[in-house]
Amino acid sequence: MNRKSLAAAFPHTVPVLMGYLSIGIVFGWMLSAAGFHPVWSAVMSVTIYAGSGQYLGVQLLAIAAPLADAAFLTLILNFRHLVYGLSMLEKFQGMGWRKLYMIFSLTDETYALLAGVQVPEGVNEKDFYFSIALLDHLYWIAGSIIGAVAGALITINTEGIDFAMTALFLVIAVEQWQSSERHAPVFLGAAGTLACLLIFGPDNGRFLIPALAILVTGLLLMRPRLEGPIPLPKGGAAQ
Secondary structure, eight states: OOHHHHHHHHHHHHHHHHHHHHHHHHHHHHHHHTTOOHHHHHHHHHHTOOHHHHHHHHHHHHTTOOHHHHHHHHHHHHTTHHHHHHHTTTTTTTOTTHHHHHHHTOOHHHHHHHHHOOOOTTSOHHHHHHHHHHHHHHHHHHHHHHHHHHHHHOOOOOTTTTHHHHHHHHHHHHHHHHHOSOOHHHHHHHHHHHHHHHHHOSGGGTTHHHHHHHHHHHHHHHHHHHHSOOOOOTTOOOO
């Protein structure tokens, strides 16, 4: 990684910068409000780095949940990352020691960027991907530290502000929709998730694993079509 790759990656990560500073501050603030020293916010963001998982962690720590319950709920909440990792196997090839960090740093927002970003001409592809992942991680750490310090100094009602993470992901999802020509995976994911939610119910997120199983199976079956040329209207030629 070098300054050139960082400079090339930074403009693409600005939306994440704005979002991660905001929701990182929310996380840090919530953790301080739960009675934890700001240093724990930094430690969690450096070593765990899972936005929704850390938000859940605040609640679990506040009620002193049993370790087994915390492990199970975290697994269910972050099981979707299995799908992310499978789709990034080719992009992470040849990255050496950085591959382990890329796997660790594959958050929802970083995945969305890596899945759709075009590497600028003259920039090393692997350095570019690594720069995106590292910058996003630094944004999250900075936001969580700021929030933790502010939360230790100022007391407010934090109820409902954790929706900031959902809002950020929706913004990135809309951008991906607009930049993609194929929307079948979106409809597959939405239909499968809704069906599993109706069948299994929302309790403890038990609908997530069967919904992800449907998505993975559907994407594998649809892979030849998704990787093929994009059909054009009559009179056009496929690229």
